[in-house]
Structures are given as C-alpha cells and as structure tokens.
Amino acid sequence: MLNRVILIGRLTRDPELRYTPAGVAVTQFTLAVDRQFSGGEGREREADFIPIVTWRQLAETCANYLKKGRLAAVEGRIQVRxxxxxxxxxxxxxxxxxxxxxxxxxxxxxxxxxxxAGASRNGSSGGNRPGQGGNDPFYGEGRPIDIGEDDLPF
Structure with a gap:
C-alpha cells in the first residue's frame, strides 16, 4: 500500500503556528495548486486549495520562513479525519x-x-542559503556548469 503526495503551489495565507498542550508545534496552511483543463474555448486554469499540516521542527521552520504567496513544494501523506x-x-x-x-x-x-531551501520533519535543511553553493551541482541560477572530462562517467 502507498499513500504519498507531492504538491507544488502557492500559500494562500501565512502559516498558522500553534502548540499542543504537550508543547508540540503544529502549523497549518493552505496551498493553492493550479489545475488545467480544457474548457469550451481553450485552456482555462483553476486551482485546488489543499490544507497542509506540519508538526514539530518542520512546523516551526514553515512558520518562520513561509509567507502568503510564496511558492512551495510539499511532500507527505493524505489523512482523512x-x-x-x-x-x-x-x-x-x-x-x-x-x-x-x-x-x-x-x-x-x-x-x-x-x-x-527547505526542511524535512527531521529538521534537516533541504537546500543552500543564498550565496552558498555548498554541494549543490545545480547552484548557479541558470549559468553554465563547469564539468571536466574526469567528471564524466563514460
């Protein structure tokens, strides 16, 4: 069995950070995800508004760095309660x-x-801060990547 979801969309409002009585951080926000379909006169766009919940360190990170209108990718599972x-x-x-x-x-x-940049539920950063290339081979914002002959596997 598999319950896995990956979404890319924009936040409809700032994340709402709360704490449970036990002190566990939980953040809720809504992601607007574009949906394209063929209408009577060509392509029209609609959006689905999907509620997202994050817990613990990830919740605090999202509350601190995500804002209304920002583009984000979310990976998780569907839950019906x-x-x-x-x-x-x-x-x-x-x-x-x-x-x-x-x-x-x-x-x-x-x-x-x-x-x-991003974060996962274990609190690890998912990307580089601006101005730092780190180990990301795609860092450079569209500029050519310098690859030597020794770097090619063939």
Whole structure:
C-alpha cells in the first residue's frame, strides 16, 4: 500500500503556528495548486486549495520562513479525519500531513531567484542559503556548469 503526495503551489495565507498542550508545534496552511483543463474555448486554469499540516521542527521552520504567496513544494501523506460538530453532524476533513517542505522562492521575491531551501520533519535543511553553493551541482541560477572530462562517467 502507498499513500504519498507531492504538491507544488502557492500559500494562500501565512502559516498558522500553534502548540499542543504537550508543547508540540503544529502549523497549518493552505496551498493553492493550479489545475488545467480544457474548457469550451481553450485552456482555462483553476486551482485546488489543499490544507497542509506540519508538526514539530518542520512546523516551526514553515512558520518562520513561509509567507502568503510564496511558492512551495510539499511532500507527505493524505489523512482523512472526522469529528462531530456543535450540531451533532459528522464532519470529514481531508488534509496533507507534510514531512518535507521545499521553499521554491527566496525570501526576497523581487530578486527573481529561488534558492530551493527547505526542511524535512527531521529538521534537516533541504537546500543552500543564498550565496552558498555548498554541494549543490545545480547552484548557479541558470549559468553554465563547469564539468571536466574526469567528471564524466563514460
């Protein structure tokens, strides 16, 4: 059995950080994911608004670095939960429990460069900070990559 989801979209509002009574951080936000379909007069665009939940260190990282309108990739699993509301009706909620979030744009959107930073549920950073190449072979924002003959496997 497999329950795995990968989404790329923009946040519809700033993440909402809360803490459980036990002190565990939890963040909720909504991701607007474009959906294309063929309408009567060509291609039209719609969006699905998908609720995302993150826990612990990932929740705090998302609350600190994600903002409304930012592009992000979310990897996780679908969860359906239910509860009884005040009128006694059963309410079902479908959401994504994220264990990895990639920030696809830098904090300064005007610069036009995404740094690909992110975090996973174990708190490890998923990318480089601006100005640092690190071990990322694709760092350079579209500039040619210098590859020597010794680097090729064939």
């Amino acid at each position: 239910n509860y009884e509301n005040n009128e006694g009706k059963r309410v079902y909620v479908t959401e994504i429990i994220a264990d990895n979030v990639r920030f696809l744009e830098s904090g300064n959107r005007e610069s036009g460069s995404g740094n690909g």
